[in-house]
Amino acid sequence: MTEPAAEQDPKPDVNALHNVPDATPVDLEAAFRDSHVQEVLDKLDRELIGLKPVKTRIREIAALLLVDRLRKGLGLTSGAPSLHMCFTGNPGTGKTTVALRMAEILHRLGYIRRAEVVSVTRDDLVGQYIGHTAPKTKEVLKKAMGGVLFIDEAYYLYKPENERDYGAESIEILLQVMENNRDDLVVILAGYKDRMDKFFQSNPGMSSRIAHHIDFPDYGPGELLSIAKLMLEEQQYRFSPEAEQAFADYIVKRMKMPHFANARSARNALDRARLRQANRLFAKPGAKLTKKDLVTIEPEDILASRVFSDGVPDTEEKV
Amino acid sequence: MMTNPGNKVTQGQFSFLPDLTDAQITAQIKYALNNNWAIGIEYTDDPHPRNTYWEMYGNPMFDLKDPAGILMEINSCRKTFPNHYIRVTAFDSTRGVESPTMSYIVNRPKVEPGFGLVRQEAEGRNIRYTVHSYATDKPEGERYGK
Numbered sequence: 001m002t003e004p005a006a007e008q009d010p011k012p013d014v015n016a017l018h019n020v021p022d023a024t025p026v027d028l029e030a031a032f033r034d035s036h037v038q039e040v041l042d043k044l045d046r047e048l049i050g051l052k053p054v055k056t057r058i059r060e061i062a063a064l065l066l067v068d069r070l071r072k073g074l075g076l077t078s079g080a081p082s083l084h085m086c087f088t089g090n091p092g093t094g095k096t097t098v099a100l101r102m103a104e105i106l107h108r109l110g111y112i113r114r115a116e117v118v119s120v121t122r123d124d125l126v127g128q129y130i131g132h133t134a135p136k137t138k139e140v141l142k143k144a145m146g147g148v149l150f151i152d153e154a155y156y157l158y159k160p161e162n163e164r165d166y167g168a169e170s171i172e173i174l175l176q177v178m179e180n181n182r183d184d185l186v187v188i189l190a191g192y193k194d195r196m197d198k199f200f201q202s203n204p205g206m207s208s209r210i211a212h213h214i215d216f217p218d219y220g221p222g223e224l225l226s227i228a229k230l231m232l233e234e235q236q237y238r239f240s241p242e243a244e245q246a247f248a249d250y251i252v253k254r255m256k257m258p259h260f261a262n263a264r265s266a267r268n269a270l271d272r273a274r275l276r277q278a279n280r281l282f283a284k285p286g287a288k289l290t291k292k293d294l295v296t297i298e299p300e301d302i303l304a305s306r307v308f309s310d311g312v313p314d315t316e317e318k319v
Numbered sequence: 320m321m322t323n324p325g326n327k328v329t330q331g332q333f334s335f336l337p338d339l340t341d342a343q344i345t346a347q348i349k350y351a352l353n354n355n356w357a358i359g360i361e362y363t364d365d366p367h368p369r370n371t372y373w374e375m376y377g378n379p380m381f382d383l384k385d386p387a388g389i390l391m392e393i394n395s396c397r398k399t400f401p402n403h404y405i406r407v408t409a410f411d412s413t414r415g416v417e418s419p420t421m422s423y424i425v426n427r428p429k430v431e432p433g434f435g436l437v438r439q440e441a442e443g444r445n446i447r448y449t450v451h452s453y454a455t456d457k458p459e460g461e462r463y464g465k
Contacts, residue, residue: 113385114384114385116384138391141388141391142380142383142388142389142391142392143382143383143388144388145383145385145386145387145388145391146384146385146386146387146388147385181387181391184385184387185387
């Protein structure tokens, strides 16, 4: 994909900074068109709602890529930027989803060789006995080379209370690879903000190697409604106009209640709505059902929620 | 020896060329991975041409898709055995083939003493010839110095 362009570029010249005249023109628009970066950004805009800081950061990385290309065209050297990232945010804000997308995006931008993510947690990196951790971590790193290593709940790697914990060994190996194999591997950590902050405080080495700290803000009610409609579309359902209004009310009420998990709560609410829709269709004996009935969520499917009747979330235990 | 100064052991692919650089090794590994061949790393200090079965370093890497991980293994093997012969083999497991398809040496000891001809007198003044590596005069592990 990027190979043909590289063959035409002159070899990097150590003295290009001085030899190439400053007034040499560069064509930014042509490079932008040829790299198909706009496609990547448009796809991101369409499929992920909200997430403004993430999209801004990706746009910035894409701009860096373009400038790199132009510099290579003049024979200037371009060092590989550090792309390690840390995603923090509340539950259900899209950290894992974006990390899985990030591999595809970075591959399209030409920063990594394979668009594949190896997703691990503490269990896959830390061993159970002495000498078990290093080979385990090295195997995972070997498998992830050329792509993205996504470490979910990264703070569990380091348990300061227990001095015999082998997580520290795994962190050492990770730090070494993150520094030395920067152009072979991108590491993405993810977790809740307060715990990740504590993790970085106790591991300053890790914090300094992470170039991009991205916080995922909570979704607003409008965004959650759009996400819900996108989810329904994927499952080939749709809201009736009254149901859409009812769901908008549901979101506003549910957000004020405890244990709200953003997009995940919306997904669970939709699943419950589908359950109620199925039961409603069943409860109408002798009615002539059409395809429209099968694909439409009606307002009563949403208004039956305990959020409206009792003022508590549906998942709360019935007393 | 005028035709082979340095007594370089010429076993496997590319053995008549100068030593492969890391970039060239990466390119060869990528070729093997593109063909879905499993890569294995082996080492030995007995250079006899009939020594076909070398010691394996770790397990064959069936599931790795990227050369960088395999190069990491090669470099750690070089660090563990700096004075042994290390080679990389690629194995094709398609049905009907099931045999190694590539094999090239990536590391050599600094000084290779070479081979001598051994003549053995058999019955009726027949002479049987074989090749003997000077390195194997010393025990395993001490053959190429520290």
